[in-house]
Amino acid sequence: MIFDDFLKAVRQLSDPRFLRVLLMGLALTIALLIGIYWVFALTIGWLVPDTMTLPWIGEIGGIDTALSWAAIPVMLVASIFLMVPVASAFIGIFLDQIADAVEDRHYPALPPARQIGIAESLVDAAKFLGVLIAVNLVALIAYILFTPIAPVLFWVVNGVLLGREYAQLVALRRHDAAGAATFRKRHRTQIFAAGVLMAVPLTIPVVNLLVPILGAATFTHLYHRLSRDARQTG
Numbered sequence: 001m002i003f004d005d006f007l008k009a010v011r012q013l014s015d016p017r018f019l020r021v022l023l024m025g026l027a028l029t030i031a032l033l034i035g036i037y038w039v040f041a042l043t044i045g046w047l048v049p050d051t052m053t054l055p056w057i058g059e060i061g062g063i064d065t066a067l068s069w070a071a072i073p074v075m076l077v078a079s080i081f082l083m084v085p086v087a088s089a090f091i092g093i094f095l096d097q098i099a100d101a102v103e104d105r106h107y108p109a110l111p112p113a114r115q116i117g118i119a120e121s122l123v124d125a126a127k128f129l130g131v132l133i134a135v136n137l138v139a140l141i142a143y144i145l146f147t148p149i150a151p152v153l154f155w156v157v158n159g160v161l162l163g164r165e166y167a168q169l170v171a172l173r174r175h176d177a178a179g180a181a182t183f184r185k186r187h188r189t190q191i192f193a194a195g196v197l198m199a200v201p202l203t204i205p206v207v208n209l210l211v212p213i214l215g216a217a218t219f220t221h222l223y224h225r226l227s228r229d230a231r232q233t234g
Contacts, residue, residue, distance in 0.1 A: 001225060002194050002218075008106065009217030017101040018213055021094040026209070098216040099170055107224055113173035128165050135161060155199045162211075163195025166219035174223070187226050194222055 012018060096115070103110055139157045143150040164184065171180035184191060198215045202208045 005221035095216040102220040158199035159196030162198045163191040166215045167191045170223040
């Protein structure tokens with residue numbers, strides 16, 4: 001059933017609202033990376049003198065310019081590692097729109113969801129990005145110690161994190177904090193399995209940029225399926 005939820009999300013990738021969120025996230029990410037380089041280049045210009053006198057060599061000019069140019073390949077390499085987490089954070093700001101698009105198409109009879117404000121979305125996205133980076137930095141030790149099973153460890157660690165984040169996101173649209181926590185505890189096994197399913201594409205370049213969108217859409221389907229089953233069995 002989890003794969004059915006995922007396939008429904010994949011089939012809706014062409015939805016204009018899905019594409020708009022993806023493009024906004026990528027545009028903001030590129031703008032941020034360019035801004036970081038610009039600030040770095042300005043800092044070099046302020047701190048590094050135009051010329052420097054070295055013993056036995058004499059005066060050397062254009063040092064600040066050389067360092068500014070040298071920073072470009074450094075930023076390009078850094079962007080490879082920063083692109084996904086930063087893009088995920090920006091896309092996370094707009095994930096409520098993804099859930100809206102899914103519910104409009106597949107669950108039109110639902111009452112309006114509780115709208116999550118931009119400030120709340122920013123705080124949640126920043127918290128999740130911080131936790132994601134911190135946990136993976138700590139887990140890096142385990143990846144090094146257990147290299148042969150490092151991919152599996154990566155999927156498990158990020159499966160837990162992604163499952164909790166996306167389940168929380170969709171549940172808060174229909175419950176208060178206590179209700180969302182109850183939903184997560186009641187369905188922790190399926191939430192973890194769906195989180196691992198989202199973690200696997202994180203290791204695939206380009207595809208990993210779609211993970212936040214697919215995650216929000218998949219977990220929206222997951223939430224409504226589990227809630228429907230609970231009502232039927234209750």
